[in-house]
Amino acid sequence: MQIAVLLGAPGSGKGTQAKRLTDVGFKHYSTGDMLRAAIKAGTQLGEKARAFMDKGELVPDPIMIDLIADTFSKLPTDSRILLDGFPRTVPQAEALDANPTTQVGLALNFDLPESLLVERLTGRRTCQECGATYHIKFIPPKVSGVCDRCGSKALMQRSDDTEEVVRRRLSVFNKQNAGLLDYYRKKSVLVTVRADQPPAAIQTELLKKLESWSK
Numbered sequence: 083m084q085i086a087v088l089l090g091a092p093g094s095g096k097g098t099q100a101k102r103l104t105d106v107g108f109k110h111y112s113t114g115d116m117l118r119a120a121i122k123a124g125t126q127l128g129e130k131a132r133a134f135m136d137k138g139e140l141v142p143d144p145i146m147i148d149l150i151a152d153t154f155s156k157l158p159t160d161s162r163i164l165l166d167g168f169p170r171t172v173p174q175a176e177a178l179d180a181n182p183t184t185q186v187g188l189a190l191n192f193d194l195p196e197s198l199l200v201e202r203l204t205g206r207r208t209c210q211e212c213g214a215t216y217h218i219k220f221i222p223p224k225v226s227g228v229c230d231r232c233g234s235k236a237l238m239q240r241s242d243d244t245e246e247v248v249r250r251r252l253s254v255f256n257k258q259n260a261g262l263l264d265y266y267r268k269k270s271v272l273v274t275v276r277a278d279q280p281p282a283a284i285q286t287e288l289l290k291k292l293e294s295w296s297k
């Protein structure tokens with residue numbers, strides 16, 4: 083497998099960008115999306131994860147490592163993957179590299195000043211029908227409250243995008259991030275993406291980096 087991980091704070095735009103890259107042959111896996119789907123489906127995993135997510139805390143490593151191992155074990159070995167939201171801790175990064183088929187070849191670090199993150203997260207809206215993401219100020223839908231992609235009116239704020247939970251999520255991120263960056267820097271696979279550019283410019287920069295890596 084070819085695996086690129088997307089690192090960066092919640093709100094740095096990595097999920098939005100990754101969703102757009104599925105047209106060029108990458109599969110996008112977001113552990114946050116997987117957990118939200120599990121909560122919606124009422125599974126045991128969802129039940130366990132919900133309490134942590136509601137508080138803005140991380141779901142424990144063993145649960146997350148099993149979830150990713152299980153997901154990847156069902157994929158063809160020639161899959162090209164953009165992994166979004168995992169790893170969040172050094173033990174999660176080590177678990178990926180411990181399996182020869184899931185070793186990480188590229189770590190893209192979405193770098194954005196912290197001052198911009200709270201506004202980005204609290205303004206974020208997701209279509210409950212098709213998963214498209216918007217921002218009330220920066221990426222609004224063409225018609226207010228209506229999804230451009232599927233026409234649904236179910237554009238909702240995530241329950242963990244309220245200001246109080248966002249601040250907790252950012253503090254959890256800051257605690258873990260330096261260790262993760264260090265881990266991938268030492269492996270010489272860390273590349274920085276300037277995430278304070280307009281979305282189209284970020285997309286161009288990402289595509290270039292992915293193309294030169296996956297050739």
Ligand code: AMP
Nearest residue numbers: 113114134135139140141146167168170
């Ligand atoms: P996200 O959609 O990536 O912002 O993730 C939403 C929430 O899901 C996080 O605040 C965590 O509670 C949980 N989560 C997602 N991915 C992970 C992970 N790799 N490790 C631990 N918790 C995670």
